[in-house]
Amino acid sequence: MRKLIAASVIGAVGLLSSQAEALSDRQRQTLEIVFKAAFAGTQDNCPRFRLRYRDVGQELLSVRITEDDLKTPEIQDIQNQLFAKTALKWAQNPSDFCNAAWQLFGPHGMYFRQLLEEK
DSSP: OOOEEEETTTTEEEEOOTTTOOOOHHHHHHHHHHHHHHHHHSTTSSTTEEEOHHHHHHHHHHTTOOHHHHTSHHHHHHHHHHHHHHHHHHHHOHHHHHHHHHHHHSTTOSSSSOOEEEO
């Protein structure tokens, strides 16, 4: 059953019961994008910029993923796997990784929604 969920941390409201549906390919792709941007824009992994939480929230809601959905075991597993892969790429060359993240998610990036901003 679908229900209205207040997604306070991401600053929006969306619809999806985490038990009601399996993740679609589009949802999985969006999670991959968001988690890569989150890795780059948090914990000073890329110290020149930060994550735009409101835009990340909008991106997730555009595929009907809410804050509550992010707490499900399935999405937590996806996040852990993606963060591990992303951390390996970052560890090989943090500067190249951060430059690529900025070119993809920055204000004039190739991705249609800006997910990173300068500090």
